[in-house]
Amino acid sequence: MICLVTCGVPLFMLELALGQYMNIGSVESWSRLVPAFKGIGVASFTVTFQMNIYYIIILAWAAYYLVMSFTSTLPWSHCNNEWNTERCISRLNVTLNDSIVTANISKVHRVVDAVEEFWEKKILHISGGVDEPGKLVWELAVCLLVVWILVYCCVCRGIRVSGKIVYFTALFPYVIITILLIRGITLDGASDGIYFYLKPDFSRLTDPQVWVDGGTQIFFSYVLATGVIITLGSYNKYENNFYRDSFIIAIINSSTSFYGGFAVFSVLGFMAKEQNVSVEEVVKSGPGLVFIAYPKAITEMPLSPLWAILFFLMILMVGFDSQFVAVEALLAPIIDAYPKYLYKKRNRMILTAVYCTFSFLVGLSMITEGGMYVFQLFDYYCASGLVLLWICFFEAVVVAWCFGQERFQEAAELMIGRRFPLWFFICWKYIIPVLTSAIFLFSIVSFKPLTYNKTYIYPRWAQGVGFCMALVSMICIPIIFVYKMMTTRGSLRKNVNQFQEACAILSKAYGETAKECADAYFCYGQALLDLARMENGVLGNALQKRYG
Incomplete structure (x- = not known):
């Protein structure tokens, strides 16, 4: 704040x-x-x-x-895909056969959630490092x-x-956020989030x-x-009243972020409850939240494909x-x-x-x-x-x-x-x-x-x-600052002449007051700009209104 x-x-x-x-x-x-x-x-x-x-x-x-x-079944909700490895673990697998999961955990050093494997092996096809570009993911x-x-x-x-x-792409996400929020607050553990x-x-x-x-x-x-x-x-x-618009946009921007936070954290609270961990442990930032944490939470909801479609449609619109x-x-x-x-x-x-x-x-x-x-x-x-x-x-x-x-x-x-x-x-x-x-x-x-x-x-x-x-x-x-300073020295006379010419035309059109206004400007470029606006009537009307 x-x-x-x-x-x-x-x-x-x-x-x-x-x-x-x-x-x-x-x-x-x-x-x-x-x-x-x-x-x-x-x-x-x-x-x-x-x-x-x-x-x-x-x-x-x-x-x-x-x-x-x-x-009908989200591909990142289970480990029965061609890209999954023996380290894969999912809530569906745990529900179906706890003994198999226990055996798998004992065989490998680290298990990987099905959502993470989908992200890294299906979406990214991630390699071992930046020096291994690999093939294009078509x-x-x-x-x-x-x-x-x-x-x-x-x-x-x-x-x-x-x-x-933008009228559609800016307003439609509010509808989806509201739908996700209504669904989120009805989940068990939402209050914790x-x-x-x-x-x-x-x-x-x-x-x-x-x-x-x-x-x-x-x-x-x-x-x-x-x-x-x-x-x-x-x-x-x-x-246009930019002063008023600045406050309106600031309020809408901050309010949207605050409002969207309820939709996100209500689901993360549900996710923490399901995994029997604290909310802090499931919170991620950046791509980890959008493409790992939230998709994982969606898999634990009824009608999960519907919520996945709404969520990623919202991400696209925003x-x-x-x-x-x-x-x-x-x-x-x-x-x-x-x-x-x-x-x-x-x-x-x-x-x-x-x-x-x-x-x-x-x-x-x-x-x-x-x-x-x-x-x-x-x-x-x-x-x-x-x-x-x-x-x-x-x-x-x-x-x-x-x-x-x-x-x-x-x-x-x-x-x-x-x-x-x-x-x-x-x-x-x-x-x-x-x-x-x-x-x-x-x-x-x-x-x-x-x-x-x-x-x-x-x-x-x-x-x-x-x-x-x-x-x-x-x-x-x-x-560019150094360049302008160096080049201006060699053509200072030309710059001054252009500035004086602009002031002269402004003075001729609107009197000495306008000339004083132009003389007060930091650089001749501003006077030239006002001169250009005066010629098309934009600044001319403003100066005439101000100086009579």
């Missing part, structure tokens, strides 16, 4: 306001706000590019599970192709079409890792530092929502860079097809027998907490200190007729830089090498590749 109030909501509002004010994609927004920090936009673009490639793999897994759920390749085709069909015609589709979910453990507040996890989770939950919010904000009308906006956020800066060609519908469709095809081909590396190891490299490094913290730090510093509090207040007043409360600037100027820096430094100090399933340790060369993938986005900010 502390990270939400001090970082999540203020940064969300900052990005939404910036996108609406600039009326353009994330890269150009930062370039025109403060040209020297165009690297923030490029870094966000890079993170989104990497994230789109590996995030959709989760949808491919969910699609495969969904297809396999259309059966079932997953087909699923990946299908989900990319669906994403293309929804995104190729632009935000107007994908925006209508809900109690575990709601009971706070205040002793964990002294653990720095809790603050690291909480802070990074907020950035993930609100899709900060990826350019997504700026891009979506750019589609708003110039006078995932498609995220993928739609992330692809749109990546395409928008490219289209903004070449508006003469890419604003045409046909050319946009071609660009989208080329991008989706390229991403699909790169994604094939994650659905080989060693693909899970590649997926974890992307997930652990590319869109990691370190990268997002780095970008969020510069976002707050650039807006609050470089562009300036007064100028950003004036931008808000031009759009919605009111200024930001003082609290948000306290967060942007002081709290967010300090908090993100502290979490960033602690993450580096407490860094642990990447492992799979807590047993396989990635080799050093793989760790090096992961660090390089993280640095690709992080170094964009300092490199």
Whole structure:
């Protein structure tokens, strides 16, 4: 909650306001706000590019599970499949013949649940390590192709079409969550899971890792530092009340997570009761929760195929929502860079097809027998907490200190007729830089090498590749800053002339007050942007309203 109030909501509002004010994609927004920090936009673009490639793999897994759920008996509920080994154990096997299970346990060192074997041997076909890529899992390749085709069909015609589709994909999961919740709370042991979910453990507040996890989770939950919010904000009308929208979205986002937690933990409580263990022992995070813990709990319910279908359909709907906006956020800066060609519908469709095809081909590396190891490299490094913290730090510093509090207040007043409360600037100027820096430094100090399933340790060369993938986005900010500073020195006269020309035209159109407003801007790029808006009547109306 502390990270939400001090970082999540203020940064969300900052990005939404910036996108609406600039009326353009994330890269150009930062370039025109403060040209020297165009690297923030490029870094966000890079993170989104990497994230789109590996995030959709989760949808491919969910699609495969969904297809396999259309059966009378779920294949991960028993050990009578071709991929099962002698170490396999399931609740069905225990129920049918306890003596056989006891004998099997005595013969092998470690038993493996049927759900885990289905996940690793049927879905992943997992190999021995990242240096053993193995063959392509063709079932997953087909699923990946299908989900990319669906994403293309929804995104190729632009935000107007994908925006209508999101009405269904965003609202339908609430129906499924409600159905799963009603079923979950009727299960034996559900109260134990809900109690575990709601009971706070205040002793964990002294653990720095809790603050690291909480802070990074907020950035993930609100899709900060990826350019997504700026891009979506750019589609708003110039006078849209982004201040109100920020609070509405924050409340809905947090409430949905809280509401969904009841559906999940009620089932986990039932699962713990069935296995006669504590809830804490069955709780997993990430893919382990979605593809192991929850599917296992489903097998212990009556009409389990029905609940499996509903659950994985919900995962697909939620995932498609995220993928739609992330692809749109990546395409928008490219289209903004070449508006003469890419604003045409046909050319946009071609660009989208080329991008989706390229991403699909790169994604094939994650659905080989060693693909899970590649997926974890992307997930652990590319869109990691370190990268997002780095970008969020510069976002707050650039807006609050470089562009300036007064100028950003004036931008808000031009759009919605009111200024930001003082609290948000306290967060942007002081709290967010300090908090993100502290979490960033602690993450580096407490860094642990990447492992799979807590047993396989990635080799050093793989760790090096992961660090390089993280640095690709992080170094964009300092490199472009240095480049802008070096190139500006040689063409300073030209920059000043362009700035003076913009101020002169603004002054001629709206008088000396407008010229003073333009002179106060941090960079000539902002004056040029306002000049462009003045010419199409957007900013002209706002300035005329403000300065008479």
